[in-house]
Amino acid sequence: METLYRRLLKVMPRLGVQVTDLGPGTAVVSRRGGHARIPLQPGADLLARGTGRYSVTRAGKGTWVVLDKKAHKAAQTPGKWTDVRLGDTGAHLLMTEDAKADERRFQLAAGEYLCAQHVAGMLAAYEVNCVFDVGANAGQYAKRLRRFGYTGRIVSFEPTADAFARLERAAADDPEWQVHHFALGREETTQSIHTGWNSMNSLLPPSDYGRGRYKRFAKSQTEEIEIRRLDGVIEKALDGIADPRPYLKMDTQGFDLEVFAGGGERIADFVGLQSEVAALRLYEGSPEMSEAIAVYEGSGFGITGMYPVTREESTGRVVEFDCVMMRAEAATAKG
Structure with a gap:
């Protein structure tokens, strides 16, 4: 039998509300624009408004750069980022080619x-x-x-x-x-x-x-x-x-x-x-x-x-x- 929660999720889009179902008992509700779920790694996803608004660029093992598309165009194309590990501190420095050049x-x-x-x-x-x-x-x-x-x-x-x-x-x-x-x-x-x-x-x-x-x-x-x-x-x-x-x-x-x-x-x-x-x-x-x-x-x-x-x-x-x-x-x- 379908739960009341599931029935509500189906009804809400008819009222002009966007719903992203994340799993049992969890959903994101928005009045404007659809949402895209972008997998980053096991157990970690990026939820972005508008499927084409964000881009994700791998910068190294276990590291991704997430950019708004406007910022992405002004910065670098995918693949131009370098992940620099700062010793054993657990911190990482993300550098573009421009940063290294200047x-x-x-x-x-x-x-x-x-x-x-x-x-x-x-x-x-x-x-x-x-x-x-x-x-x-x-x-x-x-x-x-x-x-x-x-x-x-x-x-x-x-x-x-x-x-x-x-x-x-x-x-x-x-x-x-x-x-x-x-x-x-x-x-x-x-x-x-x-x-x-x-x-x-x-x-x-x-x-x-x-x-x-x-x-x-x-x-x-x-x-x-x-x-x-x-x-x-x-x-x-x-x-x-x-x-x-x-x-x-x-x-x-x-x-x-x-x-x-x-x-x-x-x-x-x-x-x-x-x-x-x-x-x-x-x-x-x-x-x-x-x-x-x-x-x-x-x-x-x-x-x-x-x-x-x-x-x-x-x-x-x-x-x-x-x-x-x-x-x-x-x-x-x-x-």
Whole structure:
């Protein structure tokens, strides 16, 4: 005898509803378009709306790439994917021929991901509960922290008006994300900042090398901004945190050591830091990479990761690194 469930499945298409029967007691019901069931491997199927909308390409043993047809046409034809096993981690990297051909762009994209993943790991390992995001721009760094699972407090500092407006909007729905409309530096003062350089706005003028590398440096506007010391804002930033374990991220286009100097003795409170250090200086008066790292090491921080931010296309030389450093005794103190 036919069950009520089976009779309903037969009736529903007459009402303009599409039904895909997956087995006893299980069905997918849709008001628009038919569904196709595409076998991927034993015990795993792809259910796709429209029989011709998706394509499945084998990328290696036990690995398939599933693409919307529009994306597929823009990417690669079947068979052009390579499945790269990442050691014994269980992770795989899927690469197209284009990705392998553009080594520089691929390396930078991979470096950005690996840096974010490493920072997330360090924040968790050192039980960081407050990240000082200095040079926040529109909030890209803080949003990346959230995507990688960090749930603690973020305190962002951005001095330029346009970027701060975007930062404020980005943080509006996050109660654990504070934003401040000023810069941090060695002295409490006001100063003109070069603007119109997108995420590269700086308190320093471009170097000869910087002008040769970036056309955006040819034109500049200035904006008067407020600068405060880090040690003067720490207490308010950490208010309400019972056992503060702060982390200092600096991305201030050549001004990171000035921010660091403004921390005074309170730098000892930070369990880790992240600084953009320059192998090739884009800004006049910015410190060399070796100088910056020596200062950080002199304050008790040790390097845990170095990730290229930009590289010269013609020579392959790294222009800037994201340098991640932690205070080893902070990990030991955790037990």
